[in-house]
Amino acid sequence: MKALVYETAHDLADFALERTEVPEPTLRDQDVLVEVRAIGVNPGEAFIRRIRSAEPGGRVLLGWEFAGVVIAVGEHVRRFTVGERVFGTGDTTRDGSWAERLAVDHRILAKIPQQLSFVDAASLPIGALTASEALFRDQDTLPAGITRVLVLGGAGAVGSLATQLLKTRTSALVISTASREASRQWCSQMGADLVLDHTGDVPAQLNAAGIPHVDMVLSTAASADHLSWIPDILRPFGYLSVVDGVSSLDVGALAAKSLSLHTEMVFSRIVHGADPEAQGQTLESVAEHVAAGRLRPITTRRLDGLTAETMRTAHELVESGRTIGKIVIAT
Structure with missing residues (x-):
C-alpha cells in the first residue's frame, strides 16, 4: 500500500x-x-x-x-x-x-x-478525547464545585471541543482566550460565554468582567507568561489541567492554594x-x-x-x- x-x-x-x-x-x-x-x-x-x-x-x-x-x-x-x-x-x-x-x-x-x-x-477524535479526559470525571461530570472554567487557547482543536463539551454536558460558565478577531469570533461560535485576549492582562480582564477567580483552567496553549498568572486566577482548591506539554511549571505556586494538577496525553x-x-x-x-x-x-x-x-x-x-x-x- x-x-x-x-x-x-x-x-x-x-x-x-x-x-x-x-x-x-x-x-x-x-x-x-x-x-x-x-x-x-x-x-x-x-x-x-x-x-x-x-x-x-x-x-x-x-x-x-x-x-x-x-x-x-x-x-x-x-x-x-x-x-x-x-x-x-x-x-x-x-x-x-x-x-x-x-x-x-x-x-x-x-x-x-x-x-x-x-x-x-x-x-x-483527538480534540474530543483530550478535552474529555482533561476536564471530566467518568466522561460527563466535572469535579465538585466547578461553575466557571477558563479554556486557554479556545480556538484550537482541543479548545474548540472543550468549549462545546462543557456547554453540552454542564451548566458551567465557559471563558475562552484568543488573540485575533477571527479566533475570538470562532470561540464565540463554539459557545464561549466570554472571550478574553491571552496576549493581554487576563486577570485584569477577568476582574473587569466581574469574575475574581475561576474554578478550573484548561491550558491548551500555555507559555511561561501564562503559567505565571494561572495560579492567581484559580480559587483555592481549584483545578489546572495541562495538555500542551509545558517544559516547566512552578508547583510551589500551585501548592500555595492547594490546587489540583492534571496532565493529559491522549495516547x-x-x-x-x-x-x-x-x-x-x-x-x-x-x-x-x-x-x-x-x-x-x-x-x-x-x-x-x-x-x-x-x-x-x-x-x-x-x-x-x-x-x-x-x-x-x-x-
Whole structure:
C-alpha cells in the first residue's frame, strides 16, 4: 500500500516526507483494518516529525486521527463489522494513518453517525478525547464545585471541543482566550460565554468582567507568561489541567492554594493498556451529540489527496500558530 513516510527528523525547510510503497499492516486479534478516507492534522505530529528519526534501515509513519471504512476485523472483535464507517485515533507505538490502510485497536474507535462526512468525523477524535479526559470525571461530570472554567487557547482543536463539551454536558460558565478577531469570533461560535485576549492582562480582564477567580483552567496553549498568572486566577482548591506539554511549571505556586494538577496525553490509555475502552465510549458519546445537533465538527480547512505536497501545506498551516479549528486531508 502507499503511505507518507520519512527516515530522519526534519524541519519544514528540509521537508522529507515521500509517498512510497510500504508493507500492509499486521492485524492483531483486537484490531480492525481501516481503509483511511480522511486524516486530521495535529500540532503534535509536526512536533514528532521534528524530533523523531527512524531506526537504522527503517521509516516513520505518523498520523493518529482518522476516519474510514472497516475492511477486516481481528479474531476478538465484536463491536464492528466489515463495511462500517469508523473514526478514532491510534497508537504512537505503531504505524499511523498517513497511509491507505491502518490496523488499529477497535476499543479506541466509534461508528460515524450517518449525518457526518468522513472529513468532519476526522476533525473530532483527538480534540474530543483530550478535552474529555482533561476536564471530566467518568466522561460527563466535572469535579465538585466547578461553575466557571477558563479554556486557554479556545480556538484550537482541543479548545474548540472543550468549549462545546462543557456547554453540552454542564451548566458551567465557559471563558475562552484568543488573540485575533477571527479566533475570538470562532470561540464565540463554539459557545464561549466570554472571550478574553491571552496576549493581554487576563486577570485584569477577568476582574473587569466581574469574575475574581475561576474554578478550573484548561491550558491548551500555555507559555511561561501564562503559567505565571494561572495560579492567581484559580480559587483555592481549584483545578489546572495541562495538555500542551509545558517544559516547566512552578508547583510551589500551585501548592500555595492547594490546587489540583492534571496532565493529559491522549495516547496514555492505549499505550499503557489503561482502560482503552473508555476512549471508544467517549467517541460514541461524541457521535451521539453530533447526531443530535448538540455538537458540531470543527473542520475549517480541507485539503485533498494523501501526498507530500498536501501534508507539507497542512504542516505549514499548523506551525504558523494561527490555525483555527482543524485541518483535514481527504485521502
